Amino acid sequence: MRIAIAGGGLGGLTLARVLHRHGIDAVVYEREESRSARSQGGMLDLHPESGQQALADAGLTGRFRSEARPEGEELRILDPAGRTLVHHRPQPGSFSGRPEIDRGVLRDLLLDSLPADTVRWQHRLAAATPRPGGGFDLTFEGGPSAGCDVLIGADGARSAVRSLLTDATRSAVATLVELSIDDADRRHPELAELVGPGNLWCIGVSRILAAQRLGNGGIRVGISLPADDRPIDDYRGKRALLDIFDGWSPTLTALIEAGDDAPTPRRIEAMPATTRWAHQPGITLIGDAAHLMPPVGEGANQAMLDGAELAAELAADPADPDSAIRAYEEAMFARIHPIAEMSARVQAMMLAPTAADDIVRFFTRRPAEPAPVD
Structure with a gap:
């Protein structure tokens, strides 16, 4: 066969x-x-x-645990002014939840x-x-x-x-724009502190500015927007992205300004x-x-x-x-x-006009549930 x-x-x-x-x-x-x-x-x-069960079937649980980061489950959700709405902290060192891995x-x-x-x-x-x-x-x-x-x-x-x-x-369901920040602890310690060891979501009206701490010390920044007919190339400049987040706290938009390369946009599709x-x-x-x-x-x-x-x-x-x-x-x-x-x-x-209230209710109702981050 x-x-x-x-x-x-x-x-x-x-x-x-x-x-x-x-x-x-x-x-x-x-x-x-x-x-x-x-x-x-x-x-x-x-x-x-699912994922951990598959690795167990593959005989790779031990190697996974040697590489994974349980602390990466931490999630901070802020509003556009930088106020904390939710702060989920995982149990230190525990693999019982959904540990992160690069x-x-x-x-x-x-x-x-x-x-x-x-x-x-x-x-x-x-x-x-x-x-x-x-x-x-x-x-x-x-x-x-x-x-x-x-x-x-x-x-x-x-x-x-x-x-x-x-x-x-396939049909488009969102637009995602990504940036990366290398060596955040040394070059941008204030952003490293803002993001923490896991994930940061800053939620506004039909837009999310998110950041994720990587195992190599960098930060991956992602901007989620509703799907629209705007040319994808319109999202390749930092100025255009900063305009989208006009009025947000400069502490948060600094994540866009600190990106080391030009923004990379793509359509998110689903079947x-x-x-x-x-x-x-x-x-x-x-x-x-x-x-x-x-x-x-x-x-x-x-x-x-x-x-x-x-x-x-x-x-x-x-x-x-x-x-x-x-x-x-x-x-x-x-x-x-x-x-x-x-x-x-x-x-x-997550991209609804009422996203902040909906997500706070979601995590308040299920405070121990890890963040659904892919």
């Missing part, structure tokens, strides 16, 4: 790792040139029932757990053609080709595999929470390829759980991959539907 995994993100690598633990080989085709080709983003909070560190942890030849770098899937007798012929940009018996799309929001199963479309497809032999999807959701804390966690659960089904009966895929899909659809609906509600709440 030749298994091809399109995409070397957290979901695809978790799938490959759990398969490897069961003695099943797979090839991961990844479009990036190498593991260090680009930044993997900020910190990720791993949930016990996305790049987590990806390296998974990569290092696999045989060196598992990931084929610089392989962007261009087309997958079903074979008459089963399986697929794979064509990659630049000319390389390969074949497989089972194809798993783990290739993210703009999946090339998805169209073989469903015509589900309908009801997305599913009719089973087809030898092919399925995991992660954002299967259920693209707003980034409110579930996406990466559910992708990793997808990978672990699909691997377990394939390992339970490797002679009948179609039955394994069918069982995985039915369980995944049932699990994801309410999570996708919840993620859409949280996204809408």
Whole structure:
């Protein structure tokens, strides 16, 4: 059984790792040139029932705990004047909640757990053609080709595999603009103190100025705005961003001014929470390829759980991959539907005109619940 995994993100690598633990080989085709080709983003909070469970299935709990930051769960929520609305402090040193880990560190942890030849770098899937007798012929940009018996799309929001199963479309739900601040303790100690060891949310009317402390001592700044028709390039200048936050405390907008590089904007997209497809032999999807959701804390966690659960089904009966895929899909659809609906509600709440009041009520009602940060 030749298994091809399109995409070397957290979901695809978790799938490959759990398969490897069961003695099943797979090839991961990844479009990036190498593991260090680009930044993997900020910190990720791993949930016990999903991301942490997947790492346990992968046999990597010990390594995860050696790299994770329980203190990163701390959350401070401020209003535009800089007044504290909520301050959530986790139990020191406890892994019972949702400890944070750098996305790049987590990806390296998974990569290092696999045989060196598992990931084929610089392989962007261009087309997958079903074979008459089963399986697929794979064509990659630049000319390389390969074949497989089972194809798993783990290739993210703009999946090339998805169209073989469903015509589900993506729609914009928000605009996110990111900046980074390096070596914050030395260069910007006042901002390091403002953000603290975890996450900072400054919430206004239909806009959020957020910051996240990274494991390397830097700060990742994110600006969330409602989706609109404004050209994305309009958000590439600091002056335009400062105008959006006109009237806010200079203590908060200093996070924008301190950014080391030009702002990086992108559209945040999601697929309908009801997305599913009719089973087809030898092919399925995991992660954002299967259920693209707003980034409110579930996406990466559910992708990793997808990978672990699909691997377990394939390992339970490797002679009948179609039955394994069918069982995985039915369980995944049932699990994801309410999570996708919840993620859409949280996204809408966070950018609503009444966001500050709604979020304070949310955390006051559930004071021990960790922040839903992705």
